[in-house]
Amino acid sequence: MFNIQPIAQDWLQRALEYHHTLTKPPGSLGYLEVLGCRLAAIQQTLHPRLGKGAVVVCAADHGVAAEGVSAYPPEVTAQMVLNFQAGGAAINQIARAAEAEVWVVDVGVKAPQPLSPGGPGHRVRQGSGNIQREPAMRQAEALEAIQVGAEAARAAIAKGATMLAAGDMGIGNTTAAAALTAALLGLNAEAVTGRGTGVDDARYGHKLEVVRAALARAQARLGELSKADPLAVLAELGGLEIAAIAGVFLAGAEAGLPLVTDGFPVTAGALLATRIEPRVQGYLFAGHRSVEPGHTRQLEALGLRPILELDLRLGEGTGAVLSFPVLRAAAAVMAGMATFSQAGVSQTGKP
Numbered sequence: 001m002f003n004i005q006p007i008a009q010d011w012l013q014r015a016l017e018y019h020h021t022l023t024k025p026p027g028s029l030g031y032l033e034v035l036g037c038r039l040a041a042i043q044q045t046l047h048p049r050l051g052k053g054a055v056v057v058c059a060a061d062h063g064v065a066a067e068g069v070s071a072y073p074p075e076v077t078a079q080m081v082l083n084f085q086a087g088g089a090a091i092n093q094i095a096r097a098a099e100a101e102v103w104v105v106d107v108g109v110k111a112p113q114p115l116s117p118g119g120p121g122h123r124v125r126q127g128s129g130n131i132q133r134e135p136a137m138r139q140a141e142a143l144e145a146i147q148v149g150a151e152a153a154r155a156a157i158a159k160g161a162t163m164l165a166a167g168d169m170g171i172g173n174t175t176a177a178a179a180l181t182a183a184l185l186g187l188n189a190e191a192v193t194g195r196g197t198g199v200d201d202a203r204y205g206h207k208l209e210v211v212r213a214a215l216a217r218a219q220a221r222l223g224e225l226s227k228a229d230p231l232a233v234l235a236e237l238g239g240l241e242i243a244a245i246a247g248v249f250l251a252g253a254e255a256g257l258p259l260v261t262d263g264f265p266v267t268a269g270a271l272l273a274t275r276i277e278p279r280v281q282g283y284l285f286a287g288h289r290s291v292e293p294g295h296t297r298q299l300e301a302l303g304l305r306p307i308l309e310l311d312l313r314l315g316e317g318t319g320a321v322l323s324f325p326v327l328r329a330a331a332a333v334m335a336g337m338a339t340f341s342q343a344g345v346s347q348t349g350k351p
């Protein structure tokens, strides 16, 4: 479905050796050095450069929101999409500060008219099914939603993006992300269910029951979920925006760009993308660690260390875009620093 090249392992090693010739004690830039070496390997150069960054914010509604699993009503999804378009949301201001572009895609909002007409991508259906009782979508719809995200990513890349993040908006989507993550990683509901937008204890208990019921329903149809076809799992438990986010990462990896994950729903999309095409993993960077407990499980499964830990739990791509300046700096260090010999700086502790 997507033609993704593996990361060049020899470039990783060369980049690390080169990093140790730069005018600093080896390792003194800590994890920034790892990030720089990974960017070097992705770009197959010792002088990686990052230009414009972009975030593709995918929005959809969730039938399961009718179960009372969120602290907010479902109409907030459509209202926030309009807010993104007007520039009034957190992601707009964070993207402005990070000099990144925001692309908004209505892949499945429940509203009379599509909310991103004329943009890349399109609405596949008005909201997903209530995963406690029925599949989220048909497999053909899951595939279509993946293609919608891929199309939006390609549009952002065609307009000059050199680093790509995904963002999400969808009331109820931490319930879908929890069910998907538990299914893909073979975990129970407790390990991956958090408070989302901030549900109280009563709603949290109910949300746990809903995730358990969705998992039991999907398992009855597909058997052991961690061994099932990821597209079938997506169709049972997913959200349309989570499918589209998988598409953003698949198309971004196909283009060979560094890809930055956000919080729990976005990383569910990243996990799905790696299950569809494992080579995606080599292009992924974790922008931040969300307070959602399932996010840590996802990052462990992906082998990713988060760049930032700011106790965020907003989504929209905010944590991903906040990490752009760190990634940019990791590349700039490698591209622009002098080596010991170039700068005439003594390299050893010898007097």
Ligand SMILES: O=C(O)c1ccc[n+]([C@@H]2O[C@H](COP(=O)([O-])O)[C@@H](O)[C@H]2O)c1
Binding pocket: 069, 070, 071, 072, 168, 169, 170, 171, 172, 173, 174, 175, 195, 196, 197, 198, 199, 262, 263, 264, 265, 266, 290, 291, 292, 295, 312, 313, 314, 315, 316
């Ligand atoms: O990114 C995260 O980790 C994250 C954690 C909690 C909530 N959210 C956002 O809040 C919405 C989902 O929360 P909920 O309670 O409706 O499932 C959705 O729009 C997400 O973007 C996002």
Ligand SMILES: Cc1cc2nc[nH]c2cc1C
Binding pocket: 072, 076, 080, 168, 169, 170, 197, 314, 315, 316
């Ligand atoms: C206001 C609001 C903004 C959001 N952005 C992402 N998820 C959100 C959920 C709510 C409720």
